[in-house]
Amino acid sequence: xxxxxxxxxxxxxxxxxxxxxxxxxxxxxxxxxxxxxxxxxxxxxxxxxxxxxxxxxxxxxxxxxxxxxxxxxxxxxxxxxxxxxxxxxxxxxxxxxxxxxxxxxxxxxxxxxxxx
Amino acid sequence: xxxxxxxxxxxxxxxxxxxxxxxxxxxxxxxxxxxxxxxxxxxxxxxxxxxxxxxxxxxxxxxxxxxxxxxxxxxxxxxxxxxxxxxxxxxxxxxxxxxxxxxxxxxxxxxxx
Numbered sequence: 084x085x086x087x088x089x090x091x092x093x094x095x096x097x098x099x100x101x102x103x104x105x106x107x108x109x110x111x112x113x114x115x116x117x118x119x120x121x122x123x124x125x126x127x128x129x130x131x132x133x134x135x136x137x138x139x140x141x142x143x144x145x146x147x148x149x150x151x152x153x154x155x156x157x158x159x160x161x162x163x164x165x166x167x168x169x170x171x172x173x174x175x176x177x178x179x180x181x182x183x184x185x186x187x188x189x190x191x192x193x194x195x196x197x198x199x
Numbered sequence: 200x201x202x203x204x205x206x207x208x209x210x211x212x213x214x215x216x217x218x219x220x221x222x223x224x225x226x227x228x229x230x231x232x233x234x235x236x237x238x239x240x241x242x243x244x245x246x247x248x249x250x251x252x253x254x255x256x257x258x259x260x261x262x263x264x265x266x267x268x269x270x271x272x273x274x275x276x277x278x279x280x281x282x283x284x285x286x287x288x289x290x291x292x293x294x295x296x297x298x299x300x301x302x303x304x305x306x307x308x309x310x311x312x
Contacts, residue, residue, distance in 0.1 A: 118301070127290075127292065127303060127304075127305050127306040128241075128243075128249065128292055128294075128303040128306070129303070130299075130300040130301050130302060130303065133299050133300075133301070142299040142300060143300075144300050145200070178248055178249075182296075184237060184239075184254070184296040185239035185251060185254035185255075185294070185296050186239070186241070186249075186251060186294070186296075186301075187251045187254070187260065189248040189249055189250070190248065191248055192248055
């Protein structure tokens, strides 16, 4: 069974930084494209970032380019999202998601709140 | 980026009746070399993460009831719930997986009338 467990969320001031982690199990992590998707309170789903199986290529939504960095550690089956220069509009639940094309595995999410 | 537009934003359907959600893409998501439409549907119940229902526009994910079906090609797609059950109350999203960023529709809220 696919398991994705996010951690690292919390309250941070505007301009601050945070690193999210996602521990993966139940599937072959090293062969899977991975994503981060977020959902602001009461809003829809927003694609944030994606990374190829070997980490060689990364993709970002325009709204986060230059501020968020996706990476992975295939030896430890872990996905990361380094977040810096955070803004109030980054407040959301952040989901770790599996899938090269369609997204067939989702974590329960970790909440990031950017507020002074 | 490809823009996905769903309609309606919400709908209320009586139990046992049909619910239909439309999704329009700003770009053709049919890949001609394999004749696959790169379009997925997700269901999100309150307080839960999304769940994959349909991929390649019409393939049901394992475990998804057969009252859920997807259709369409190119830029216009439909998710149909043939006989609404109480447990189908949720927000439904379409998503293109043709290119990155993998954009979502704004969501359609389905309620019981």
